[in-house]
Amino acid sequence: MKTLIFGYGNQDRQDDGVAWHVLLQLKQVLGLDPDVIDDELDPYADFQVVFQLQLVPEHAEVIACFDRICFVDAHTGSVLEDVHSEIIHPVFDYSPLTHHLTPPSLLAITKNAYNKEPAALLVSVRGYAFGFTRELSIHTAQLVDVAVEKIHHWLKST
Amino acid sequence: MIAQKITIEPVTRIEGHAKVTIRMNDDGTVNHAYLHVNEFRGFEKFCEGRMVFEMPLITPRICGICPVSHHLASAKAGDDALGAPPPRPAALLRELMHMGQVVQSHGMHFFELAGPDLILGFDADPAMRNVVGLLQADPQLTLKAINLRKWGQEIIRILGGRRIHPSFAVPGGVNKALTSQERDLILAGYDDVIATIKIGLSIIKDWAEKNSEDINKFAVLKSGYFGLVKPGNTLELYDGMIRLVGSDGVELEKFDPKKYLDYIAEHVEDWSYLKFPYYKKMGFPQGVYRVGPLGRCNASDRIATPLANEELQKFKAMNGGKPIENTLHYHTARLIETLYAAENVKVLLDDPDIMSKQILNTCRDPKPQGIGVIEAPRGTLIHHYWMKDTGQVERVNLIVSTGHNNWAMSESVDSVAKTYINGQEIREGLLNRVEAAIRAHDPCLSCSTHAVGQMPMIVEVRDSSDNLVKTITRG
Numbered sequence: 001m002k003t004l005i006f007g008y009g010n011q012d013r014q015d016d017g018v019a020w021h022v023l024l025q026l027k028q029v030l031g032l033d034p035d036v037i038d039d040e041l042d043p044y045a046d047f048q049v050v051f052q053l054q055l056v057p058e059h060a061e062v063i064a065c066f067d068r069i070c071f072v073d074a075h076t077g078s079v080l081e082d083v084h085s086e087i088i089h090p091v092f093d094y095s096p097l098t099h100h101l102t103p104p105s106l107l108a109i110t111k112n113a114y115n116k117e118p119a120a121l122l123v124s125v126r127g128y129a130f131g132f133t134r135e136l137s138i139h140t141a142q143l144v145d146v147a148v149e150k151i152h153h154w155l156k157s158t
Numbered sequence: 159m160i161a162q163k164i165t166i167e168p169v170t171r172i173e174g175h176a177k178v179t180i181r182m183n184d185d186g187t188v189n190h191a192y193l194h195v196n197e198f199r200g201f202e203k204f205c206e207g208r209m210v211f212e213m214p215l216i217t218p219r220i221c222g223i224c225p226v227s228h229h230l231a232s233a234k235a236g237d238d239a240l241g242a243p244p245p246r247p248a249a250l251l252r253e254l255m256h257m258g259q260v261v262q263s264h265g266m267h268f269f270e271l272a273g274p275d276l277i278l279g280f281d282a283d284p285a286m287r288n289v290v291g292l293l294q295a296d297p298q299l300t301l302k303a304i305n306l307r308k309w310g311q312e313i314i315r316i317l318g319g320r321r322i323h324p325s326f327a328v329p330g331g332v333n334k335a336l337t338s339q340e341r342d343l344i345l346a347g348y349d350d351v352i353a354t355i356k357i358g359l360s361i362i363k364d365w366a367e368k369n370s371e372d373i374n375k376f377a378v379l380k381s382g383y384f385g386l387v388k389p390g391n392t393l394e395l396y397d398g399m400i401r402l403v404g405s406d407g408v409e410l411e412k413f414d415p416k417k418y419l420d421y422i423a424e425h426v427e428d429w430s431y432l433k434f435p436y437y438k439k440m441g442f443p444q445g446v447y448r449v450g451p452l453g454r455c456n457a458s459d460r461i462a463t464p465l466a467n468e469e470l471q472k473f474k475a476m477n478g479g480k481p482i483e484n485t486l487h488y489h490t491a492r493l494i495e496t497l498y499a500a501e502n503v504k505v506l507l508d509d510p511d512i513m514s515k516q517i518l519n520t521c522r523d524p525k526p527q528g529i530g531v532i533e534a535p536r537g538t539l540i541h542h543y544w545m546k547d548t549g550q551v552e553r554v555n556l557i558v559s560t561g562h563n564n565w566a567m568s569e570s571v572d573s574v575a576k577t578y579i580n581g582q583e584i585r586e587g588l589l590n591r592v593e594a595a596i597r598a599h600d601p602c603l604s605c606s607t608h609a610v611g612q613m614p615m616i617v618e619v620r621d622s623s624d625n626l627v628k629t630i631t632r633g
Binding site: 010012013039040053056057058060061092105108109112113132 | 270288294
């Protein structure tokens with residue numbers, strides 16, 4: 001089963017880049033080289049861990065090549081849990097004024113443009129501070145283990 | 159009807175706070191509408207103390223949509239600060255990367271953000287007035303649009319090693335030459351890209367013809383127009399003189415961008431975090447101007463490439479050669495520029511110097527300041543660094559394009575609100591126009607961070623006592 005772990009965020013804005021830290025730890029747990037996190041999607045990979053700044057429409061072309069995808073991101077106030085996970089489906093989330101593209105929106109583009117609907121999980125971790133640093137806040141750093149466990153469980157159970 | 163205050167607030171996190179407030183009169187007419195935007199001062203502080211050669215890698219982190227513009231403006235400021243102008247091949251390669259940036263950014267805006275408004279209609283259900291709705295309406299066009307943006311991104315990746323936050327330009331030049339294989343790879347997509355942009359132009363022209371009434375009453379503002387030009391007032395995106403023309407098209411100034419502080423001042427309003435740049439000699443608000451595609455097309459007389467120049471001349475003919483002041487024609491101007499950028503890619507790749515290995519000037523003649531100016535997709539971008547003797551940056555001033563257009567966006571919102579919201583119940587369809595007035599300028603409001611969670615547009619209708627009467631949430 002072709003699997004993509006797709007983290008995104010801004011590493012230079014502290015907790016916004018928590019996905020990067022989750023991916024590093026996940027690779028350690030999986031016994032993979034934690035020093036290498038791809039920054040380009042590879043449609044031919046059977047298993048890939050990728051980190052990028054943000055989702056963009058042209059990702060749909062490569063997303064369509066995978067059977068299952070786990071998106072990893074940060075979240076703020078509107079999400080109740082500190083570490084949130086949910087199975088997501090193709091639904092376009094309207095963003096009136098911005099360039100923001102969400103995982104369900106990307107899946108919607110994938111489905112409509114390429115007629116593919118990979119199984120997808122979204123795992124997000126609460127961010128507390130968004131300063132100009134790569135070091136996570138203490139509160140967010142403590143949540144990384146939980147996020148990794150959720151992803152690991154999903155990998156084993158699907 | 160009692161007096162009301164309407165608030166439209168896309169809820170975002172750090173950058174990205176933009177709020178529209180529409181103040182209503184007792185008779186249901188709009189008293190005044192305002193747009194409030196945050197700015198990037200935190201980033202300027204963050205850069206203090208950094209070495210100047212680090213800046214082209216640090217400043218693109220401001221934005222994930224137009225990082226190349228910050229990357230190149232920063233490298234140009236570094237050239238100036240270190241007294242190291244890049245060799246011609248390096249300047250050509252930087253310009254090539256910039257063209258990729260313009261194609262991907264303009265392409266995304268027209269087809270994926272504004273296109274649904276135009277193709278599906280302002281009054282279409284917001285749930286469908288988006289790229290997926292467009293996909294369902296015209297899947298082939300949408301795939302072409304995605305490929306257009308991909309081509310621009312691929313140019314950036316080939317030169318800078320990655321599509322976002324490339325490592326390429328350094329003070330004095332660039333760090334990688336172009337190979338013949340890479341050149342051929344870019345050229346292979348050229349014909350399809352030109353064809354897609356022409357489709358976009360035909361869409362906007364057809365739409366403009368059918369919607370002339372909307373265009374002519376939708377935020378038609380008198381202002382100056384501002385942008386880089388080459389000799390002959392030729393539209394320029396990478397390097398040139400700044401030309402400012404008035405609402406009548408008469409040239410007010412043409413100046414070296416490094417002297418921007420002699421010509422531009424910033425006005426402050428107590429209701430906005432963002433300042434309002436204006437032309438000093440005319441004062442505020444008489445001296446306000448617009449930047450970006452409409453600003454540049456109005457500030458220039460011609461374009462150096464044939465297809466885009468033909469379109470520019472048709473564009474100018476719509477108002478007898480005088481500036482086009484209709485805000486919705488930002489979209490037309492944006493497509494003309496996309497055509498220019500794509501054509502210019504071929505011009506640059508056909509230049510014999512483009513594959514030269516002479517890409518770095520290592521001479522140094524440090525100066526106390528460095529200024530780099532470039533036309534980002536959204537308008538003129540200024541990086542100004544004050545230097546220490548150590549090569550560290552002591553102080554930073556960034557004027558971003560969304561800032562130059564602050565007055566225009568706010569006035570557009572006011573104009574549209576007054577035109578379309580008048581003594582009647584506030585329906586979502588009316589607010590679509592307010593949203594479109596902001597979007598025409600393609601502001602960059604939320605590019606530094608992207609987290610889970612919607613960015614809904616919340617519309618609050620309040621009475622004169624600030625009691626909540628109605629809430630509309632979009633998103």
